[in-house]
Amino acid sequence: MDIDDILREVDPVSHQIPQETRDLQDLTRAWVAERSTPELLPWPSNGLFERINDKIKRQIEKVEEMTGDMDPKTNFALIVIQTELERYKYLVRSFLRTRIAKIDKHLLHYISNDNLRTRMSQIEEAYARRHQLLLHNHYLNSFLGTFPPAMQNLNDTAGNISMIDNPDLDSAVFIRLLKDAEIECHGVDVDGVLTGKEGDIVILRWSDAKGLVERGDAELV
Amino acid sequence: MALPLPPGLTQNEVAFLAEMEMVTVVPRQRLDSIDLLGGKTPQLRPPHRAQLPLWLALLLKKQRRANIVPPAWMHPASLAEIIHRETKEDPEAFSPPPPPPSRALYSQPGTARRLNPSYLDDFTQTQPDSQQDPNSILSPPFLPSNVAESPAGYLPYHWLEVAEALLTHAGDDMPAPAGEVRSLLRDLVEVRAAKMRSSTSALEGFGDAWLTLRGVGAMELAENRAFLAGLVDGVRKIGASAEATRREEEEEARRGGDYGGDGDEDSDEDMGL
Numbered sequence: 001m002d003i004d005d006i007l008r009e010v011d012p013v014s015h016q017i018p019q020e021t022r023d024l025q026d027l028t029r030a031w032v033a034e035r036s037t038p039e040l041l042p043w044p045s046n047g048l049f050e051r052i053n054d055k056i057k058r059q060i061e062k063v064e065e066m067t068g069d070m071d072p073k074t075n076f077a078l079i080v081i082q083t084e085l086e087r088y089k090y091l092v093r094s095f096l097r098t099r100i101a102k103i104d105k106h107l108l109h110y111i112s113n114d115n116l117r118t119r120m121s122q123i124e125e126a127y128a129r130r131h132q133l134l135l136h137n138h139y140l141n142s143f144l145g146t147f148p149p150a151m152q153n154l155n156d157t158a159g160n161i162s163m164i165d166n167p168d169l170d171s172a173v174f175i176r177l178l179k180d181a182e183i184e185c186h187g188v189d190v191d192g193v194l195t196g197k198e199g200d201i202v203i204l205r206w207s208d209a210k211g212l213v214e215r216g217d218a219e220l221v
Numbered sequence: 222m223a224l225p226l227p228p229g230l231t232q233n234e235v236a237f238l239a240e241m242e243m244v245t246v247v248p249r250q251r252l253d254s255i256d257l258l259g260g261k262t263p264q265l266r267p268p269h270r271a272q273l274p275l276w277l278a279l280l281l282k283k284q285r286r287a288n289i290v291p292p293a294w295m296h297p298a299s300l301a302e303i304i305h306r307e308t309k310e311d312p313e314a315f316s317p318p319p320p321p322p323s324r325a326l327y328s329q330p331g332t333a334r335r336l337n338p339s340y341l342d343d344f345t346q347t348q349p350d351s352q353q354d355p356n357s358i359l360s361p362p363f364l365p366s367n368v369a370e371s372p373a374g375y376l377p378y379h380w381l382e383v384a385e386a387l388l389t390h391a392g393d394d395m396p397a398p399a400g401e402v403r404s405l406l407r408d409l410v411e412v413r414a415a416k417m418r419s420s421t422s423a424l425e426g427f428g429d430a431w432l433t434l435r436g437v438g439a440m441e442l443a444e445n446r447a448f449l450a451g452l453v454d455g456v457r458k459i460g461a462s463a464e465a466t467r468r469e470e471e472e473e474a475r476r477g478g479d480y481g482g483d484g485d486e487d488s489d490e491d492m493g494l
Binding site for chain 1: 222223224225226228229230234237238240241252253255256257258259260262276277280284286318321360363431432433434435436437439442446449450453454456457460461463464467
């Protein structure tokens, strides 16, 4: 072992956080954020999910290899690997299911708007389009076909009221501040400015918190 | 297929998150480093201590391959001090969260810096660009707040989940009889729950829609999330039309102010004649 390894063992936090740990942190943060907001957040960039999918696949292959190996010493490592694999799969599954639930709730809203469409991954967008098509065709076959042709659209915006549901962007969310920040909060009777210190947990509207979360000054809790 | 839960983490999910916290473990058997998805586990060589995630520590404890070292804040003296602080010194707010971890700097002896990978470039000098990457700001459950070296007298974010898990599975490793620690924890839970319930009265004041809860725990948040969020959303929906009219009036007042209020001056001069 050379001097760098020894030093690294003595002071274990003095080297860069390895990529896998950072991926786990990113995945966890993305999961918590997605579970807490009322609207769909952008699909994590920088290839996070592709890497995680790859690693899970390789880990499953490794587990299959090790199961065939009847050596009792590797048995315990197998249990640990399988447990961790289940945890990862739970995170990924819960994340994807939450996104699908949000897409399902406001299908037309996310498909019709160009900006919002980029928030979905390609598979999600294809799913949303097909779902919308199936739903619309089902409605047409059931009862919509009996309406006059002018009323068979689902995205009518006449009469100052749009048929497309928007998610409620003002719902209350809980955030944790990662840096000291001044937050402009909108309330029912008054608007105010809240001085927050790092480590504060604040409940406020999602529309106020969104800027902070996107800049990285706060995270959802 | 789609997750039917409303926004916000449930208690089970919070418990899952808490299992990612790191704790200190004293192994009883040798174990090689395992290549996990989240990184390599450290090599376990008794009697050296090692830091492992809580789920792995509980697995090892159940198989009697390791003992868990309880964090310093779980000591009865520390818990008693926290209870004292919550009841006597600060009956309104929760006790403060643990301070962020700091590290001594290699390049500038005598100075301590906040533990943040971007600041550690001083030592490794592998990254020339040490701008503050938001992902590098550590926060629970990735803060080392439940290991043996964590400061006593502060309740970390996942205190209730970690305390329950350690008492249930590693009760014999506690510094005091488990019953004593449990009763202190119960007291703490009650005090904080009462504070949580009364915190909503701060919301009544002026119809404010924001509230700072510094030092609240994860499980307490999860339990009261539905109540608090429902309260804030309900108040908002009830006052939605009043708020819309208020914003319109403010808009008009601002626009009217931009034109200098000429109309008012004219009418005053007319009346003065």
